[in-house]
Amino acid sequence: MNDNTQREMACQELVEVITDYLEGTLAELDRARFETHLASCRACQEYVEQMKALVRLTGKLTVRSLEPQTVDSLLGAFRRWRDSKTGL
Amino acid sequence: MTPVAQISSAEADLIDRLRGGDEAAFVCLVNAYSESLRRLALAFVPIEAVAEEVVQETWLAVLTGIARFEGRSSVKTWIFKILANRAKTRALREKRTINFSELDHPLERDEPAVNPARFLPASHPTWPGHWAGPLDTWSASAEDAVVGRETMDVLQRGLDRLPPAQRVVVALRDVQGWPSAEVCEVLHLSEANQRVLLHRGRSRLRGVLENYFKDNA
Numbered sequence: 135m136n137d138n139t140q141r142e143m144a145c146q147e148l149v150e151v152i153t154d155y156l157e158g159t160l161a162e163l164d165r166a167r168f169e170t171h172l173a174s175c176r177a178c179q180e181y182v183e184q185m186k187a188l189v190r191l192t193g194k195l196t197v198r199s200l201e202p203q204t205v206d207s208l209l210g211a212f213r214r215w216r217d218s219k220t221g222l
Numbered sequence: 223m224t225p226v227a228q229i230s231s232a233e234a235d236l237i238d239r240l241r242g243g244d245e246a247a248f249v250c251l252v253n254a255y256s257e258s259l260r261r262l263a264l265a266f267v268p269i270e271a272v273a274e275e276v277v278q279e280t281w282l283a284v285l286t287g288i289a290r291f292e293g294r295s296s297v298k299t300w301i302f303k304i305l306a307n308r309a310k311t312r313a314l315r316e317k318r319t320i321n322f323s324e325l326d327h328p329l330e331r332d333e334p335a336v337n338p339a340r341f342l343p344a345s346h347p348t349w350p351g352h353w354a355g356p357l358d359t360w361s362a363s364a365e366d367a368v369v370g371r372e373t374m375d376v377l378q379r380g381l382d383r384l385p386p387a388q389r390v391v392v393a394l395r396d397v398q399g400w401p402s403a404e405v406c407e408v409l410h411l412s413e414a415n416q417r418v419l420l421h422r423g424r425s426r427l428r429g430v431l432e433n434y435f436k437d438n439a
Contacts, residue, residue, distance in 0.1 A: 144351030146341040150334070153421035157402070159413075177353040183361035188377075188428050191364060192396035195378055204274065208252055208281050209245070215285040216243035 143171040148178050152185055233297050240288050252281060255298065258398050259305050262408070265325070265390035266309035267316055276312055280305040295407070302408040324387035325409060328418040335425035360435035373434065380430035388423030395420055 143151075143164075148171055154160040155168050172178055239247035256277055263273035283304050291300060324331075344350045364373070381389060381397070390409070394400045406416050 144341075144349075145353045146336070146338070146351035149336045149425070150421075152335070153417055153424060157417060157420075159417065175352075177357040180357045180359050180361055184364070184428055184431070185424060187361045187364035188424060188431060189396055191369060191374070191377055191431075192381070192392065192424075192427065193399060195374065195381065195397050204256075204278070205249075205252065208278065209249070211278075211282055212245060212248045212285065215282075216245075219243060 141167075143167040145171075145175060145178050145181075148172070148175075149181060152182065156185065156189070230296075234293070236297060237288065237291060237293070240285075248285075251284075251297075251301075255301060256281075258394060259302065261393045262302060262305055262390050263309045265386040266306070266313040268386055269316070272312060272316065273309075276305065276309045279308055283308070296404075299404060299407055306408055306410075324385055324419065325411065328387065328415045328422075333422050335421065336429070358432060358436055360432070363435060364431065373431075376430065376434045377427065380427050384423050384426060388419050388426070391416060391419040392423035392427070396424070 148168060151160055151164060151168065155165065160168060172182065236247055236251070240251070259277045259280060260273050263276040264270070267273055267276065280301065284301055287304070291297070295303070340354055342349050342352050342354050346352075363369075381392060384392060391405060391411075394405045394408075395402065402413060402416055402420075405411065406413055409416070411419070
């Protein structure tokens with residue numbers, strides 16, 4: 135289909151397939167090309183580390199909690215729902 | 223074939239408690255999922271107030287629907303599907319459908335992970351497509367132990383500003399830690415399209431951090 139499979143991976147291709155690589159969905163041959171390139175490219179090594187660092191940091195973002203009045207109104211709805219059930 | 227998703231005993235217990243009117247079980251669910259529900263709603267309708275309403279409607283639908291919940295998917299997936307359906311309906315009504323486009327057709331538009339100007343041209347005799355210059359090295363500064371509040375705020379703002387479809391996928395996958403299969407099911411995405419959105423969102427966020435560390439080196 136294309137001749138990419140024959141060539142060494144270029145940096146510009148690596149940055150486009152990095153998510154497939156990290157997700158474990160990169161095809162066998164491309165994974166080998168990825169790893170071969172990575173072994174000899176300092177800039178791409180740094181790029182991969184940056185992506186991994188990003189994913190780690192994103193995982194540490196705190197999930198915002200609901201506004202207290204939203205929780206109150208949901209609890210109100212819950213109690214009305216519960217009471218309507220027991221009233222049946 | 224076995225069913226796609228079988229609910230765990232912990233989930234079955236949670237459902238029993240909800241059906242029995244256990245307030246703590248409801249609060250636990252609300253606290254666990256409301257923020258991701260809000261993010262998902264925003265991906266469809268980019269109006270905070272409407273997203274909040276859709277989340278509230280979703281919880282009410284959960285309460286009225288819990289008696290009929292059959293456990294064919296996990297409780298979480300079920301709740302998020304309710305949200306997605308309602309948010310879509312609402313978005314159509316608000317005529318803000320533009321935000322669906324990237325969810326439905328992520329490949330219609332090309333979006334390079336890195337500005338092409340950062341690479342040597344394809345015509346370069348020895349290094350086509352290689353980095354034109356060295357990359358700033360900041361990955362070590364992004365180690366958890368040394369990352370301060372300011373960096374996390376920059377990252378949060380970057381996430382908030384992602385195009386909606388990318389934002390919701392990154393939020394569900396990387397902030398909430400969902401497996402890709404669940405994200406695909408709730409958003410009706412193929413695995414491939416989910417990865418495209420994740421890739422674009424992460425690539426943009428990497429650029430945000432790169433700029434931040436460059437300015438604060």
